[in-house]
Amino acid sequence: QQQVKQSPQSLIVQKGGISIINCAYENTAFDYFPWYQQFPGKGPALLIAIRPDVSEKKEGRFTISFNKSAKQFSLHIMDSQPGDSATYFCAGDSGGGADGLTFGKGTHLIIQP
């Protein structure tokens, strides 16, 4: 599986601020890019996802920005709250999907009150 590179590894943001997590992918066959949120001891939960035919998708406080030419996408969390403190994973998937999702290594996000 080709890589998905995620940064930063950890991030501390003040309450009310904007959290930004970035990912870059190599596999041009990817056509689906989900973000997952994981709390300690829990399984990853699908947060938001985007297809490459749009440049941005917004759901509540969460926004994905997508740059197909640069093969990069990012998650923006507006008005970050302490309850958003978790590990976030980006992923990519090709239309065939037979080899599962390719995940980044994750970002530990801490929102300080």
Added chain:
Amino acid sequence: NAGVMQNPRHLVRRRGQEARLRCSPMKGHSHVYWYRQLPEEGLKFMVYLQKENIIDESGMPKERFSAEFPKEGPSILRIQQVVRGDSAAYFCASSPLGPQRSYNEQFFGPGTRLTVL
């Protein structure tokens, strides 16, 4: 509508024993994926199954690991003769439709934390 269920949640085995992990997909889902997560690492794909078929096992070690998804009952990930390096969290995910759909929305279970002593 119950989510993806996995059991046991925690499993302790001694080196050389067998570990058997179970996964029941969400109702209406017939596609199951298994992933392994090491500490401070992302999830790594292991195997993709449909009912009674292994579709892709390219991420699964060739020896000691096997998976099945029978017509009836949960999907099983079996690790024979476990070694300390098998200690990890194992997650399964289910999908309502296979890769034939245009995107592969997967829903994850809570995981099984395997510790090998």
